[in-house]
Amino acid sequence: TQDVPTVAVDTLGTKLPVVALPDTAHLNLGDALIYNLDVDETATGMVVYNISDDPCGRGLIPCLYVWDGATWRPAGCPFPDCTSTCLDTDTTINAAIRSGETYTDNGFNESTAGTYQRTISNAAGCDSTITLNLAVQPEWGTNPWIGAFWRDDETGERIIAAGNASSWKVDVDDPTGTGAWLKLALGAGNDPDLWSDDPDNAENYQVPGDAKSIPLQPAGNVLFRIGATGVNPQTDGTYETGKRPRYATITLTVGGTEYKLFCRQGESADYLFSPTDTYTNPSGIVTARPAAVKFSPYNLTGANLNDDDNLAYAVGVRGGTFVDYPTKAGAFFQWANVTNPTYAYHPTKPTGSIAGWYDNYPITTQWDTHKATNETCPPGWVRPNDGTSPHSGNYSDFAGSQIRESLFADAKAFAEAYLPYKDIYWGYYADGYFDRRTITTSANSVNNSAVSPSTKDVAYCGLLFTNPGTGTSLFMPGGGYRNSGLFGNGGMLLGSGSDGSYWSTPNYYADSSRAWGLYVGFSTSFNMSLANPGVGEKSFGNSVRCVKE
Numbered sequence: 409t410q411d412v413p414t415v416a417v418d419t420l421g422t423k424l425p426v427v428a429l430p431d432t433a434h435l436n437l438g439d440a441l442i443y444n445l446d447v448d449e450t451a452t453g454m455v456v457y458n459i460s461d462d463p464c465g466r467g468l469i470p471c472l473y474v475w476d477g478a479t480w481r482p483a484g485c486p487f488p489d490c491t492s493t494c495l496d497t498d499t500t501i502n503a504a505i506r507s508g509e510t511y512t513d514n515g516f517n518e519s520t521a522g523t524y525q526r527t528i529s530n531a532a533g534c535d536s537t538i539t540l541n542l543a544v545q546p547e548w549g550t551n552p553w554i555g556a557f558w559r560d561d562e563t564g565e566r567i568i569a570a571g572n573a574s575s576w577k578v579d580v581d582d583p584t585g586t587g588a589w590l591k592l593a594l595g596a597g598n599d600p601d602l603w604s605d606d607p608d609n610a611e612n613y614q615v616p617g618d619a620k621s622i623p624l625q626p627a628g629n630v631l632f633r634i635g636a637t638g639v640n641p642q643t644d645g646t647y648e649t650g651k652r653p654r655y656a657t658i659t660l661t662v663g664g665t666e667y668k669l670f671c672r673q674g675e676s677a678d679y680l681f682s683p684t685d686t687y688t689n690p691s692g693i694v695t696a697r698p699a700a701v702k703f704s705p706y707n708l709t710g711a712n713l714n715d716d717d718n719l720a721y722a723v724g725v726r727g728g729t730f731v732d733y734p735t736k737a738g739a740f741f742q743w744a745n746v747t748n749p750t751y752a753y754h755p756t757k758p759t760g761s762i763a764g765w766y767d768n769y770p771i772t773t774q775w776d777t778h779k780a781t782n783e784t785c786p787p788g789w790v791r792p793n794d795g796t797s798p799h800s801g802n803y804s805d806f807a808g809s810q811i812r813e814s815l816f817a818d819a820k821a822f823a824e825a826y827l828p829y830k831d832i833y834w835g836y837y838a839d840g841y842f843d844r845r846t847i848t849t850s851a852n853s854v855n856n857s858a859v860s861p862s863t864k865d866v867a868y869c870g871l872l873f874t875n876p877g878t879g880t881s882l883f884m885p886g887g888g889y890r891n892s893g894l895f896g897n898g899g900m901l902l903g904s905g906s907d908g909s910y911w912s913t914p915n916y917y918a919d920s921s922r923a924w925g926l927y928v929g930f931s932t933s934f935n936m937s938l939a940n941p942g943v944g945e946k947s948f949g950n951s952v953r954c955v956k957e
Contacts, residue, residue: 498536498537498538499537499538499539499598500541500599500600501513501514501538501540501541502543502596502597502599502602503540503541503542503543503596503631504542504543504544504545504569504570504571504629505519505542505543505544505545505629506544506545506571506572506573506629507544507546507547507571509544509571509629511540511542514526514538514540515538516540516542520542520544521543521544521603521846523539523540523604524539524540525537525538525539526538526540539600541601541603542603543569543603543846545569545570545571545629545847546570546571546847546855547570547571547572548570548571548572548574548630548662549662550856551834551836551856551857552570552667552833552836553568553570553660553667553836553837553838554669554670554833554835554836554837554872555669555670555672555837555872555881555883556634556670556671556838556843557671557672557733557734557838557839557840557883558636558672558674558839558840559673559674560640560653560673560674560675561639562611562639562673563611563635563636563637563639564609564611564612564613564614564615564635564636564840565597565610565613565633565634565635566610566634566635566843567596567602567631567632567844568631568632568633568634568660568669569629569630569631569843570630571629571630572627572629572630572662572663573627573628574662574663574664575624575625575626575627575663576630576660577621577622577623577625577661578621578622578632578659578660578661579621579622579659579661580592580621580658581656581657581658581659582656583620586656586657587620587656587657587658588637589637589638590620590635590636590637590671591619591620591636591637592619592620592621592632592633592634592635592658593615593617593619593633594622594631594633595632595633596631596633597615597633603844603845603846604846605845605846607844607845610840610844614635615633615634615635618637630660630662634658634669634838636673640673642654642674647674647676647678648788648956649674649675649676651674652674652676653672653674653676653678653880654673654674655670655671655672655673655880655881656671656879657669657670657671657879668833670872670874670879670881676702677702677704677705677955677956678702678705678880678882679700679701679702679703679814679880680700680703680815680873680874680875680880680881680882681697681700681813681814681816681817681875682697682700683697683699683700684696685697685700685875687819688818697813697819698808698813699793699808699810699813700810700813700814701792701955701956702955702956703814703815703882703953703954703955704730704789704953704954704955704956705883706730706731706732706733706734706736706738706953707736707737707738707884707885707887707953708728708730708731708738708739708741708752708784708785708952708954709730709736709739709755710723710728710729710739710752711729713739713752715862715863719753719758720751720753720754721751722750722751723750723751723752723784725749725750725783725784726784726785726787727750728741728750728752728784728785728786728954732841733840733842734837734839735837735839735841735859735867735868735869735870735883735885736865736867736885737756737866737867737868737885737904737908737951738755738952739752739753739754739755740752740949740950740951741753741784741949741950741952742769742946742947742948742949742950743775743911743923743946743947744769744770744781745766745769745782746770748766749781749782750782753890753949754864755864755866756851756861756862756864756866756901756904757862758899759851759852759901760900761896761897761898761899761900762890762898762900765890765899765947766893766947767892767893767894767898767947769921769945769946769947770946774798774914774915775791775914775915779913785952785954788956788957789954789957790954790957791912791913791952791954791955792810792811792814792913792953792954792955793808793809793810793811793912793913794811794913794914794926795807795808795809795924796914797914798914798915798916798917799914799916799917809941810912811926812941814955815873815926815939816830816873817830817831817875817876818830831873831874831876832871832937832938833871833872833874834870834886834928834929834930834937834938835869835870835872837869837872837883837885839883841859841867842859842867842869845859845860845867846859848861849861849905850868850904850906851866851901851904851905852888852901852902852903852906854905854906857869857904858905861904866887866904867885868885868886868904868905868908869885869886870884870885870908870928871884871886871908871928871930871937871938871939873939884910884951884953885951886903886905886907886908886928886929887904887908887951888901888902888903888904888905888906888907889901889902889903889909889944889948889950890902890948890950891948891949892944892945892947892948894947895945898947903929906930907927907928907930908928908929908951909926909927909948909950909951910925910926910927910928910951910952910953911952912924912926912941916943921945921947922944923943923946924942924943925941925944926940926941927939927942
């Protein structure tokens with residue numbers, strides 16, 4: 409400190425650290441300024457003092473800052489004898505607790521999620537309003553956090569929060585190499601609308617500093633932020649945005665168990681496994697993956713869907729658009745529809761059956777016959793195939809499958825039914841949308857699985873495909889599907905929040921009411937993540953994930 413008058417300590421009687429600010433610093437800079445102060449974070453509070461701002465006539469900023477375990481925050485006017493002009497101070501605290509816990513810091517006593525306020529006044533009439541945004545987070549392990557995502561030009565905070573009763577720590581893997589673009593900080597930032605239905609844009613909340621680790625924290629809830637140090641610099645003209653995505657991993661250790669968080673910056677379609685990656689085929693021959701393609705990180709939707717009077721409409725051939733966050737479900741589409749082609753259906757409304765749901769599916773004709781009138785992926789994109797011709801699932805039938813060669817470490821595995829489930833993870837994905845909203849129950853009553861569950865912008869937990877050799881990753885949300893009328897209740901929403909179904913193109917056998925697709929989900933019976941190429945009725949409403957043409 410410099411030129412700190414003894415009256416600062418004498419008046420406050422706190423014996424706390426006193427910090428002198430530059431003449432250009434002002435109180436309303438708040439956390440952005442306090443983060444940069446070199447103050448021992450083992451302290452419980454500090455007085456901030458600036459001789460150039462003199463509302464009380466004695467060269468003192470009337471503000472006490474307290475350490476809440478993550479950030480320094482203003483906590484009222486501590487000058488009881490200041491009778492001249494005072495500064496009213498407001499602060500927001502974003503906190504998370506486990507189910508059954510009570511938040512008792514800062515004079516609160518709350519055990520349910522919500523927004524709460526307290527106003528503190530001193531003898532001089534200075535008011536300080538403290539706003540608490542409290543989230544009740546699912547227990548760690550119910551749906552663990554599995555990764556984070558930024559677009560090329562995004563760097564803002566991604567929030568990882570979970571109930572927990574164990575000690576924990578966080579480390580960026582390879583912090584001077586592939587992980588150099590990531591940084592960490594304790595706490596949840598200071599968005600006053602965090603964990604609400606309308607939080608602020610994450611880009612307005614940058615992670616301070618450049619920390620690559622968070623040291624061991626005592627037993628308590630997991631709450632930290634991940635940020636990017638800068639925009640994606642990887643220029644590559646072979647990608648649609650002109651940037652090649654970059655990847656890194658973080659290790660979160662909870663109670664001695666390590667969990668990986670797979671991070672990605674870049675929205676261009678990318679390979680998970682590329683054509684030059686290899687696998688061993690059923691004959692024991694190591695072979696490349698010539699059918700591997702670049703997958704979009706986003707589901708397909710209809711731009712004109714709304715939550716009121718346009719719950720379904722024909723987007724037109726090549727007329728679908730991508731959602732703006734990987735966790736968003738997007739719209740449902742049928743495999744093909746002769747009567748009403750290219751229809752996009754709302755992801756949650758209605759949850760019951762849909763009058764006139766089309767079940768007169770094409771049986772004898774193949775996707776090549778229908779794609780000219782039913783392809784909804786935008787120009788330059790197509791639905792992925794699961795082999796180039798109708799098949800029943802034998803390895804020789806699905807040779808050339810874009811889905812299997814692109815997404816699975818063992819591309820031959822599903823000639824042997826459900827083996828193996830390698831390097832795939834079900835859980836929460838922090839993309840700047842899902843992590844900023846209240847995680848709640850899906851329309852199909854799956855607890856702790858969805859945000860904004862009754863809107864066209866609903867987002868879900870889901871499955872992350874990873875390539876441990878390259879660190880690349882791809883997330884698919886578990887948005888469920890709409891039922892076929894063959895089973896009654898045509899169009900009824902099923903499985904939202906617990907699984908997802910995605911279309912591919914070939915028929916199941918040459919003449920069939922069913923077509924191949926991809927199922928993603930989590931088995932509570934076997935406690936394992938699932939990803940199965942499989943067959944479904946062509947009149948199901950499934951999600952669509954496009955690949956580069």
